[in-house]
Amino acid sequence: MKKLNRLIVLITLNTMLWGQEYMVLPDSGLNLRSSADKTSERLTNVPTGSIVQLIQRHHQLETIDGITDNWCKINANGREGWVFCGYLGRIMRKVTCSSVESLLPPGDAVTKSEIIDAKYETSPEPGKYVRKLTYFKSGIVVEHRSGYEYFADNYYFPEINIYEAFLIVKRCNELYSKISFPKVTKEKTIRFKQDKYMTGHAVIEKKAQGVEIRFEHYD
Structure with missing residues (x-):
């Protein structure tokens, strides 16, 4: 059974304010x-x-x-x-994605954490399924899901732009595999090639109200 590690980052349009x-x-x-x-x-x-x-x-x-x-x-x-x-942008350049904290602005803190779903599943493989939400004072929300040989982390950022999303993909590459990176283009979807072992890829997709980043990796 291959383990699927999936990270989705949903980003709304950037809001920039005078004096910031x-x-x-x-x-x-x-x-x-x-x-x-x-x-x-x-x-x-x-x-x-x-x-x-x-x-x-x-x-x-x-x-x-x-x-x-x-x-x-x-x-x-x-x-x-x-x-x-x-x-x-507001995301620091030294993002490594080695932990949730590396994706947060300096001084950010958890305001609430809750398990919203926890159950035992028998299909496709037996195991406990858990879904947890963590809220931060910056407005960022992290959703963590885990099951049998599987986990996924969804990051929701309220105020960063598409170029920051592109840089997050490049820096999060450290977690996954050596992916070749294209330039930011005018296309709605930007695809990052899989590595030579075909174990990972990433996609940035522009949405009407923001940007979605999907990282997928099979162990």
């Missing part, structure tokens, strides 16, 4: 520009991992590298300019 701090996500950093246009003057490059403060959000949406979002005016270490909002 965000992290620069791309490995190459972000070009700070003079106006809300990728052809405008480049003022400087804001390094990856930098913490910036949101000043203003442009009203017009634009699609860049398959990501639809606004431009944001930010303060980066005392210098103001515009960057594409789709590359700013």
Whole structure:
């Protein structure tokens, strides 16, 4: 009997507020520009991992590298300019997925934990089935399900964007297998190839109200 480890991350659309701090996500950093246009003057490059403060959000949406979002005016270490909002996020870059805690914002804490289902099943294999929900003050909810040679963790994030979802897949690769990663595209579904042993794959799928990430791995 193969063991199935499945992780689903459901992400709603990102909500960015004036005055809040965000992290620069791309490995190459972000070009700070003079106006809300990728052809405008480049003022400087804001390094990856930098913490910036949101000043203003442009009203017009634009699609860049398959990501639809606004431009944001930010303060980066005392210098103001515009960057594409789709590359700013709240998830820390050093996510490893080695534990639930690595996916949570700093200082987050459990507000409630409850077992909502627990029963003994005889099919397809005999064993105890448990479903548990854990709520965090940030709004994140973790659903853990376990059974005979099986477990699944569903992570529900209220406020991160598709680029952060893409980075979570890359960092969660440490838990699963060595997957080759495509670029973020305009397609509704982004598929990450299985490893050479055909034991794992991942899918990011854009939904009308957010993004779903599915990790599957067979031992």
